[in-house]
Amino acid sequence: MKLRHTVGAALALVTLAARGALAQETLAAPLPAISAFAIDAHAAAVPAAFGGIAAAPRYDAVRYRPRYRGESGGSVHSAPAQLHVGFFDPEGSGSTSFAIGFRGGPAIDEHIQIGVGADWYHKSESRRVVEGTTFQGGQPVTVTRVLARASSNLLPFQGYVQVSGGENLSVIPYFGVAGEYQVLLLAATDYQTGADYDATFGGWGWQVWGGAALPLSGRSRMFGEVFVNNGDVERDVDDPASGATFRESVNSNGVGMRFGLSWGF
Secondary structure (H helix, E strand, O other), rough: HHHHHHHHHHHHHHHHHHHHHHHHHHHOOOOOOOOHHHHOOOOOOOHHOOOOOOOOOOOOOOOOOOOOOOOOOOOOOOOOOOEEEEEEEEEOOOOOOEEEEEEEEEOOOOOOOOEEEEEEEEEEEEEEEEEEEEOOEEEEEEEEEEEEEEEEEEEEEEEEEEOOOOOOOOOOEEEEEEEEEEEEEEEEEEEOEEEEEEEEEEEEEEEEEEEEEEOOOOOEEEEOOOEHHHHEEEEEEOOOOOEEOOOOEEOEEEEEEEEEEEEOO
C-alpha cells in the first residue's frame, strides 16, 4: 500500500512538471507573424495583446491627385480667343463705322494674356439729290439721283497685352493696350464729273480698352468693352505736272464699343 502511494505521488509530480514546462515554452515562443494586409484591412480587430495600438488602415488602390484649375475647362496656360462686333466713332464730322474683329493668344498666367488681333471698321456714304416725285399705280415714288459715293475701310493689326481679374469673380474686369499698324482703304466716285478716287494709307498707332466679362461656363465668357483708337495713316503722292511729291495724311482717332464671346479659359 505504501509503495502504491509513493508511485502515485511520483506520477503526479511528473505530470505537474510536464505541464509547467509546456506553459513556459508557450510563453517564450514568438508571436505569430501578422501580414501587413491584415493590419491594414482589419486593424480594428487586432487584439491589444498583439502589439497594443492598432495601425490606421491603408488602401493602396486609392490615390490622391490634386485638382488644378482648368480641368473642368481650360488651364492657366490656355490660349483664350474672342470674336466681337460693335461700332467705331471717328473724331470730326465723319459717320460711325461698323466694327468687327478678333483677338487671341496665350495666357502666361491667370491674369495676363499676350496675343495678336485684327479689326475692320467699315462705313459707306453717298450724296443724293431729290429729283422729284412720280406716281406709280397710285403710289408716290420719290426719284433721287446719286451724286457721289464713298467707302472707308480701316484695318488695325495689333499686338497686345491684356490684364484681367481673378477667375473666382462673378464679373471679371479687364483692360488692355495694343500697338498696331493701321491700313486705311478709301474709295470714292463723283458721278457728276466721272472722277474716281482710290487710295491706300498706312501708319502706326495704338489702342487701349477696358471692359467686363461674364463667365458662361468653364470655357466661355460674354463681354462688353469700350476702346480708344489713336494714330495717323499716310501716303505719298507724286504730282506728274510738277514732279513734286506730296504726303497725304488721315487721322484715325476715335472711340467705340465692342461686344462678343470669348472662349478657351
